[in-house]
Amino acid sequence: MTAPATRLLPLALVAVLAACSPGNTPEDDGTEQEQAITAAQQAAESAKVPPPNGAADAPPPAPTCDATQVQGLVGQVLEDATAEQARVDAGAKTVRVLEPDQMVTMEFDGERLNIEVDATKKIVAVRCG
Missing domain, CATH: 3.30.10.10 (Trypsin Inhibitor V, subunit A)
Structure with a gap:
Protein backbone atom coordinates (compact mmCIF):
# COMPACT_ATOMS: atom_id res chain seq x y z
CA MET A 1 0.00 0.00 0.00
CA THR A 2 1.33 3.47 -0.80
CA ALA A 3 1.96 6.04 1.91
CA PRO A 4 -1.01 8.32 0.99
CA ALA A 5 -3.36 5.33 0.93
CA THR A 6 -2.21 4.22 4.38
CA ARG A 7 -2.85 7.72 5.73
CA LEU A 8 -6.38 7.72 4.40
CA LEU A 9 -7.32 4.26 5.67
CA PRO A 10 -7.80 5.42 9.30
CA LEU A 11 -9.98 8.31 8.10
CA ALA A 12 -12.16 5.94 6.11
CA LEU A 13 -12.50 3.61 9.10
CA VAL A 14 -13.47 6.50 11.38
CA ALA A 15 -16.10 7.59 8.88
CA VAL A 16 -17.56 4.09 8.69
CA LEU A 17 -17.53 3.69 12.48
CA ALA A 18 -19.14 7.09 12.96
CA ALA A 19 -22.00 5.94 10.77
CA CYS A 20 -22.60 3.09 13.22
CA SER A 21 -22.87 5.29 16.32
CA PRO A 22 -26.03 4.90 18.46
CA GLY A 23 -28.90 7.35 18.23
CA ASN A 24 -29.28 7.30 14.47
CA THR A 25 -32.42 6.12 12.80
CA PRO A 26 -32.08 3.27 10.30
CA GLU A 27 -32.59 5.73 7.44
CA ASP A 28 -29.82 7.97 8.78
CA ASP A 29 -27.50 4.96 9.14
CA GLY A 30 -27.91 4.03 5.47
CA THR A 31 -27.35 7.58 4.27
CA GLU A 32 -24.34 8.15 6.51
CA GLN A 33 -22.82 4.82 5.49
CA GLU A 34 -23.25 5.69 1.83
CA GLN A 35 -21.65 9.09 2.45
CA ALA A 36 -18.79 7.50 4.35
CA ILE A 37 -18.20 4.95 1.60
CA THR A 38 -18.30 7.67 -1.05
CA ALA A 39 -15.86 9.81 0.95
CA ALA A 40 -13.52 6.84 1.43
CA GLN A 41 -13.62 6.04 -2.30
CA GLN A 42 -12.89 9.67 -3.20
CA ALA A 43 -10.02 9.75 -0.72
CA ALA A 44 -8.58 6.54 -2.16
CA GLU A 45 -8.83 7.94 -5.69
CA SER A 46 -7.14 11.20 -4.73
CA ALA A 47 -4.34 9.21 -3.07
CA LYS A 48 -3.58 7.60 -6.43
CA VAL A 49 -2.82 10.99 -7.97
CA PRO A 50 0.89 11.85 -7.57
CA PRO A 51 1.64 15.09 -5.74
CA PRO A 52 2.48 18.10 -7.93
CA ASN A 53 6.13 18.11 -8.98
CA GLY A 54 6.56 14.85 -7.03
CA ALA A 55 7.83 16.84 -4.04
CA ALA A 56 5.70 15.91 -1.03
CA ASP A 57 5.82 12.13 -1.00
CA ALA A 58 8.83 11.48 -3.19
CA PRO A 59 11.35 9.18 -1.54
CA PRO A 60 14.74 10.67 -0.75
CA PRO A 61 17.44 10.03 -3.32
CA ALA A 62 19.43 6.86 -2.87
CA PRO A 63 22.79 7.52 -1.26
CA THR A 64 25.67 7.45 -3.68
CA CYS A 65 28.53 7.58 -1.20
CA ASP A 66 30.39 4.35 -0.38
Whole structure:
Protein backbone atom coordinates (compact mmCIF):
# COMPACT_ATOMS: atom_id res chain seq x y z
CA MET A 1 0.00 0.00 0.00
CA THR A 2 1.33 3.47 -0.80
CA ALA A 3 1.96 6.04 1.91
CA PRO A 4 -1.01 8.32 0.99
CA ALA A 5 -3.36 5.33 0.93
CA THR A 6 -2.21 4.22 4.38
CA ARG A 7 -2.85 7.72 5.73
CA LEU A 8 -6.38 7.72 4.40
CA LEU A 9 -7.32 4.26 5.67
CA PRO A 10 -7.80 5.42 9.30
CA LEU A 11 -9.98 8.31 8.10
CA ALA A 12 -12.16 5.94 6.11
CA LEU A 13 -12.50 3.61 9.10
CA VAL A 14 -13.47 6.50 11.38
CA ALA A 15 -16.10 7.59 8.88
CA VAL A 16 -17.56 4.09 8.69
CA LEU A 17 -17.53 3.69 12.48
CA ALA A 18 -19.14 7.09 12.96
CA ALA A 19 -22.00 5.94 10.77
CA CYS A 20 -22.60 3.09 13.22
CA SER A 21 -22.87 5.29 16.32
CA PRO A 22 -26.03 4.90 18.46
CA GLY A 23 -28.90 7.35 18.23
CA ASN A 24 -29.28 7.30 14.47
CA THR A 25 -32.42 6.12 12.80
CA PRO A 26 -32.08 3.27 10.30
CA GLU A 27 -32.59 5.73 7.44
CA ASP A 28 -29.82 7.97 8.78
CA ASP A 29 -27.50 4.96 9.14
CA GLY A 30 -27.91 4.03 5.47
CA THR A 31 -27.35 7.58 4.27
CA GLU A 32 -24.34 8.15 6.51
CA GLN A 33 -22.82 4.82 5.49
CA GLU A 34 -23.25 5.69 1.83
CA GLN A 35 -21.65 9.09 2.45
CA ALA A 36 -18.79 7.50 4.35
CA ILE A 37 -18.20 4.95 1.60
CA THR A 38 -18.30 7.67 -1.05
CA ALA A 39 -15.86 9.81 0.95
CA ALA A 40 -13.52 6.84 1.43
CA GLN A 41 -13.62 6.04 -2.30
CA GLN A 42 -12.89 9.67 -3.20
CA ALA A 43 -10.02 9.75 -0.72
CA ALA A 44 -8.58 6.54 -2.16
CA GLU A 45 -8.83 7.94 -5.69
CA SER A 46 -7.14 11.20 -4.73
CA ALA A 47 -4.34 9.21 -3.07
CA LYS A 48 -3.58 7.60 -6.43
CA VAL A 49 -2.82 10.99 -7.97
CA PRO A 50 0.89 11.85 -7.57
CA PRO A 51 1.64 15.09 -5.74
CA PRO A 52 2.48 18.10 -7.93
CA ASN A 53 6.13 18.11 -8.98
CA GLY A 54 6.56 14.85 -7.03
CA ALA A 55 7.83 16.84 -4.04
CA ALA A 56 5.70 15.91 -1.03
CA ASP A 57 5.82 12.13 -1.00
CA ALA A 58 8.83 11.48 -3.19
CA PRO A 59 11.35 9.18 -1.54
CA PRO A 60 14.74 10.67 -0.75
CA PRO A 61 17.44 10.03 -3.32
CA ALA A 62 19.43 6.86 -2.87
CA PRO A 63 22.79 7.52 -1.26
CA THR A 64 25.67 7.45 -3.68
CA CYS A 65 28.53 7.58 -1.20
CA ASP A 66 30.39 4.35 -0.38
CA ALA A 67 33.07 4.91 2.27
CA THR A 68 34.24 1.29 2.10
CA GLN A 69 36.10 2.27 -1.06
CA VAL A 70 38.37 4.70 0.84
CA GLN A 71 38.96 3.05 4.22
CA GLY A 72 42.62 2.58 3.24
CA LEU A 73 43.16 6.29 3.82
CA VAL A 74 42.87 5.92 7.60
CA GLY A 75 46.27 6.67 9.10
CA GLN A 76 47.46 8.84 6.20
CA VAL A 77 47.96 12.61 6.39
CA LEU A 78 45.15 14.48 4.63
CA GLU A 79 45.98 16.77 1.73
CA ASP A 80 43.56 18.62 -0.55
CA ALA A 81 44.27 16.27 -3.44
CA THR A 82 43.69 13.26 -1.18
CA ALA A 83 40.31 14.59 -0.08
CA GLU A 84 39.20 15.19 -3.67
CA GLN A 85 40.40 11.76 -4.81
CA ALA A 86 38.60 10.16 -1.85
CA ARG A 87 35.39 11.96 -2.85
CA VAL A 88 35.65 10.63 -6.39
CA ASP A 89 36.58 7.10 -5.27
CA ALA A 90 33.67 6.98 -2.79
CA GLY A 91 31.21 8.27 -5.40
CA ALA A 92 30.22 11.20 -3.18
CA LYS A 93 29.01 14.57 -4.42
CA THR A 94 30.74 16.49 -1.64
CA VAL A 95 33.47 15.98 0.94
CA ARG A 96 33.64 17.43 4.44
CA VAL A 97 36.77 17.43 6.60
CA LEU A 98 35.99 17.18 10.32
CA GLU A 99 38.71 18.49 12.62
CA PRO A 100 38.95 17.97 16.40
CA ASP A 101 36.55 20.14 18.44
CA GLN A 102 34.94 21.47 15.27
CA MET A 103 31.22 22.19 15.48
CA VAL A 104 29.37 20.01 13.00
CA THR A 105 25.80 19.95 11.76
CA MET A 106 24.07 16.62 12.41
CA GLU A 107 21.96 16.32 9.25
CA PHE A 108 22.58 13.14 7.27
CA ASP A 109 23.58 13.51 3.64
CA GLY A 110 24.01 10.17 1.90
CA GLU A 111 25.90 11.89 -0.91
CA ARG A 112 28.61 13.41 1.33
CA LEU A 113 31.92 11.87 2.40
CA ASN A 114 33.13 12.86 5.90
CA ILE A 115 36.84 12.63 6.59
CA GLU A 116 37.71 12.92 10.28
CA VAL A 117 41.25 14.05 11.10
CA ASP A 118 43.25 14.57 14.28
CA ALA A 119 45.23 17.70 15.23
CA THR A 120 48.11 16.65 12.93
CA LYS A 121 45.73 16.20 9.94
CA LYS A 122 46.09 12.42 10.12
CA ILE A 123 42.90 10.69 8.94
CA VAL A 124 41.25 8.84 11.83
CA ALA A 125 37.92 7.89 10.19
CA VAL A 126 36.14 8.03 6.85
CA ARG A 127 32.35 7.73 6.62
CA CYS A 128 29.41 8.83 4.54
CA GLY A 129 26.73 11.13 5.83
